[in-house]
Amino acid sequence: MSLRFQRLVLILISLLILGAAALLILFNTKNNIVFFYTPTELLDQNISFGDKIRIGGYVKESSLKKISLNQYEFKITDNKNDLLVFYQGILPDLFREGQGTVIEGLIENQSTVTALRVYAKHDENYMPASIKKELEKNNQWKKDYK
Amino acid sequence: MLISLIVVIIGLILVYLSPLDYQQGLTVKIMYIHVPSAWLALLTYTIMTIYSIIGIAFKIPFSFIVNKAVAPIGAVFTLLCLISGSLWGKPMWGTWWVWDARLTSVAILLLIYLIIIFLNQTFENRDVREKTIAIFIIIGSINLPIIKFSVDWWNTLHQPASVSKLSSPSMDSSMLQPLLVMTVAFSLVGLIIAILRIKAEILIRKNN
Incomplete structure (x- = not known):
């Protein structure tokens, strides 16, 4: 393996380890987050x-x-x-x-x-107001979205 | 240049024509600024991370030039995202700011961008400086997945992703279209500024 790829692998491995460390900290302090x-x-x-x-x-x-x-x-x-x-x-x-x-x-x-x-x-659903009116007209509103 | 101007104008017209939300009414239009700037803040950092890894591993000077040129652009997008989010949060959530996981991690992203910009002013020796910044960028990239998944991993006031998720977007196409056009417009503007800044940086280095 050439020196360049050794460096690349080294960087990626250290990034992986750092990321794992960060995740462990974050998930073990879940109560505070x-x-x-x-x-x-x-x-x-x-x-x-x-x-x-x-x-x-x-x-x-x-x-x-x-x-x-x-x-x-x-x-x-x-x-x-x-x-x-x-x-x-x-x-x-x-x-x-x-x-x-x-x-x-x-x-x-x-x-x-x-x-x-x-x-x-608010939740992640976005809908034009006009569509809601139409759904209500057809009595489909509560059925589909609640 | 002209194309991006046209895309920006088309995007703004589409936003103007886009329908009001069934819950949020007119306020939903802040989304067309907020979401593209958030995406681009993350994209810019991702690009910087990739260039930092390549730059250190393969010793390519161009990647350090990109790092330096692009950092302020990312910082501006992050700031835009925070400000527009704050203006959106006040009427919708009832607060300008809360310390939930998503908002805090984006604020940390802004701090990281600012540190990168300041690091660019330090160190007499250019090689040392560029290497230090690149390592700092790589370490800071741990924040990216945290920002992206903060809304799924923890209870937050911020809502989960609407568009960038595995199932179909929970947004009507009449709102998704202007959003995507605005994202393209923001990307083009960012790209133009990036190219200009990279050119300028190369010229400065040639003169030295």
């Missing part, structure tokens, strides 16, 4: 009350209630477990029932959270 926990993960982890934490999931259908002008109550779900959330403040534009959301807040007890911040999370 995830942006949020789902309600189910939260119940498994036994996090003590009063902790500040971020929880992600979907806003449960027909659970959003307006208590007063800017006080809201809703349920966040991952289709297995629910958490009741109280929030005082302005909700983002995309925050809707059935849509993804991430909340940052304090755990009050086993099933309720007081949110300090609410983010809306």
Whole structure:
């Protein structure tokens, strides 16, 4: 093997080892890298009350209630477990029932959270608004996309 | 030059004519800036990595010239991606910035680009400098798969990939088309600037 290809192999091998090292570090510190926990993960982890934490999931259908002008109550779900959330403040534009959301807040007890911040999370699907109207006209909307 | 101007104009017209999103409305048009600049930020770094490996292994001076010429272009695309993403995040997510895995890894990419640009100003000895930068670029390339797969590996606020995934794109063709044309337009603009910068760098080196 010529010197050049020895160098090339050496570089590629060191890159591979470095990459493996980086991946090992990242996957072993997973708990610090995830942006949020789902309600189910939260119940498994036994996090003590009063902790500040971020929880992600979907806003449960027909659970959003307006208590007063800017006080809201809703349920966040991952289709297995629910958490009741109280929030005082302005909700983002995309925050809707059935849509993804991430909340940052304090755990009050086993099933309720007081949110300090609410983010809306949107999925990777993009669709022209006109197509949605047509699908709704043909009664195919909920069937296909929910 | 003329072709890329035409592609840019066609791209902008297509973006103007593109439909509104069923969830996001008009805000979805930020995507046509955000996504191409993100792709090109990654592409530029990939090119630099390949040239660094070739450059060190085969001792080809041209690859170091490319590294130096292209780094600021990648940095600008990364910055554009971060700014447009921030402007998109405020109305949609309700926040300018969060420290989730995708956003943080792209911010690290910007830092890496800036370090490369600054490293180009250091070291009197050109060979030492070029080798140091190339090694730094190769080490930094570990960040590329992290950026790409961060949305799949960890829970993030950023949504997963719509276009670059194995199954068919989860985007209607009336939105995908302008996006792809804009990507070609961005690539052409980047390519023109890259060629000009490479030419200039070669001229400078000839004069010395």
